Amino acid sequence: MQRSLRVVTRSPEETRILGASLAPVLLPGDVLSLSGDLGAGKTVFVQGLATALGVTGRVTSPTFTILHEYEGRYPIMHLDVYRLDSFQEILDLGFEEFFDPRAVVVIEWGEAVEQLLPRRYLRIEMRRTEDPEADDDRLIVFKPRGEDWVRKVLGMRDTAEALLDAASPDQSTGSRFEVVAGPRGDETRRKEA
Amino acid sequence: MLILGIETSTPQASVAIGSEQGIVAGALISRGATYNEFLLPAVRFCLERSGLGYRNIGGLAVSLGPGLFTGMRVGVATAKALAQTLSLPIVGLTSLDILAYEVRYSQKTICAVLDARRNEVFHAFYRPSPGGIQRMTEYRVERPENLAIGIASRPEEVLLVGNGALLYRELFQDLGSVAEIGTMSHAFPSSQSLVELALPRMFREDFDSLYDLKPLYLRRSAKRIQWDRIRGSRSSSGPEEPQGKSA
Numbered sequence: 187m188q189r190s191l192r193v194v195t196r197s198p199e200e201t202r203i204l205g206a207s208l209a210p211v212l213l214p215g216d217v218l219s220l221s222g223d224l225g226a227g228k229t230v231f232v233q234g235l236a237t238a239l240g241v242t243g244r245v246t247s248p249t250f251t252i253l254h255e256y257e258g259r260y261p262i263m264h265l266d267v268y269r270l271d272s273f274q275e276i277l278d279l280g281f282e283e284f285f286d287p288r289a290v291v292v293i294e295w296g297e298a299v300e301q302l303l304p305r306r307y308l309r310i311e312m313r314r315t316e317d318p319e320a321d322d323d324r325l326i327v328f329k330p331r332g333e334d335w336v337r338k339v340l341g342m343r344d345t346a347e348a349l350l351d352a353a354s355p356d357q358s359t360g361s362r363f364e365v366v367a368g369p370r371g372d373e374t375r376r377k378e379a
Numbered sequence: 380m381l382i383l384g385i386e387t388s389t390p391q392a393s394v395a396i397g398s399e400q401g402i403v404a405g406a407l408i409s410r411g412a413t414y415n416e417f418l419l420p421a422v423r424f425c426l427e428r429s430g431l432g433y434r435n436i437g438g439l440a441v442s443l444g445p446g447l448f449t450g451m452r453v454g455v456a457t458a459k460a461l462a463q464t465l466s467l468p469i470v471g472l473t474s475l476d477i478l479a480y481e482v483r484y485s486q487k488t489i490c491a492v493l494d495a496r497r498n499e500v501f502h503a504f505y506r507p508s509p510g511g512i513q514r515m516t517e518y519r520v521e522r523p524e525n526l527a528i529g530i531a532s533r534p535e536e537v538l539l540v541g542n543g544a545l546l547y548r549e550l551f552q553d554l555g556s557v558a559e560i561g562t563m564s565h566a567f568p569s570s571q572s573l574v575e576l577a578l579p580r581m582f583r584e585d586f587d588s589l590y591d592l593k594p595l596y597l598r599r600s601a602k603r604i605q606w607d608r609i610r611g612s613r614s615s616s617g618p619e620e621p622q623g624k625s626a
Contacts, residue, residue, distance in 0.1 A: 271603060282598070298604045
């Protein structure tokens with residue numbers, strides 16, 4: 187089943203809160219793939235997530251450094267494959283070892299190397315909304331791969347709703363989360379690798 | 380002749396020093412220190428505590444994997460550097476051969492299985508032969524489900540050893556009595572067995588060329604990432620500016 191969860195954040199702070207909301211449901215061995223153009227808020231999302239997982243240092247984009255490792259409640263491997271061109275380059279980095287069962291793995295543009303990802307992971311897509319007036323708005327779509335990710339995403343939604351309401355109580359106008367049943371046109375076909 | 384053995388291709392890294400008369404020193408670790416942090420201090424510990432120096436070492440033995448990328452790189456690079464600076468012969472052996480060699484007393488077909496991460500295992504099949512083992516298959520990387528099917532289709536009983544066998548124990552145990560799973564003391568290839576296996580080659584002067592010795596990488600891919608398809612599908616959403624100031 188391809189279900190996805192859509193939400194629009196109104197500011198970087200909200201994107202950060204959304205990232206933090208994912209932390210309570212994460213376990214070592216979990217893999218997230220994050221995609222979205224430059225400025226879509228990937229790093230902000232990961233900052234929120236990492237802080238909520240107990241990382242105290244600075245969290246920056248690994249686009250040019252490829253891999254950042256953080257120590258939080260679990261080790262966090264934050265990597266970005268954007269600057270790589272071939273699967274071999276990724277293997278030559280020791281890619282398989284990044285999937286340490288003790289660590290949480292966040293891969294920017296992971297969908298590009300989907301064949302190398304585990305069968306169960308959470309895909310997160312971030313983009314600007316169509317609304318030219320709302321420059322800070324971001325559409326964030328969570329696409330769980332595997333039933334346990336469906337449950338985790340719904341758990342994240344409950345946390346996020348509470349945190350977002352607490353952050354801006356006056357804007358509360360019902361749930362801003364929308365569950366979309368797939369398959370959708372923009373779903374990538376998943377091959378059993 | 381004393382041989383220094385280095386096995387860092389799996390999560391359990393170890394070094395051992397030994398000769399045909401036995402192992403004289405060893406060190407092993409499977410958590411905490413990185414391969415780099417462990418390796419040379421462990422060698423120093425073994426030498427110092429046994430009253431030896433590098434001058435007493437007559438040859439290097441190193442595990443070439445298949446295994447974890449960083450460990451293989453660190454192990455092979457360190458062994459080559461030592462062999463070169465100390466002008467010593469070097470011998471490379473594979474992690475799966477070492478693992479299978481340790482259970483050579485079994486009468487069963489042996490399948491050495493190491494966890495390759497990402498739901499795959501490295502494996503090879505062996506049959507016991509007088510004085511050792513004989514490898515029957517190529518080194519492969521494969522999903523454990525497929526290996527389980529391969530084992531079920533064999534007529535004979537198979538002994539599976541290695542951390543891959545333990546990790547996917549249930550898959551293999553579903554095969555019933557056809558598969559026996561080795562215990563945790565055979566989960567990883569040991570540097571002691573590496574030394575033992577390297578000794579006959581040292582005596583035969585069947586050395587490896589220092590410059591040709593490489594880790595055994597089983598995962599290769601010539602595929603290019605289809606960036607046009609991936610980036611193109613979502614780059615139509617406006618100017619590329621960070622979200623707000625704090626992005």
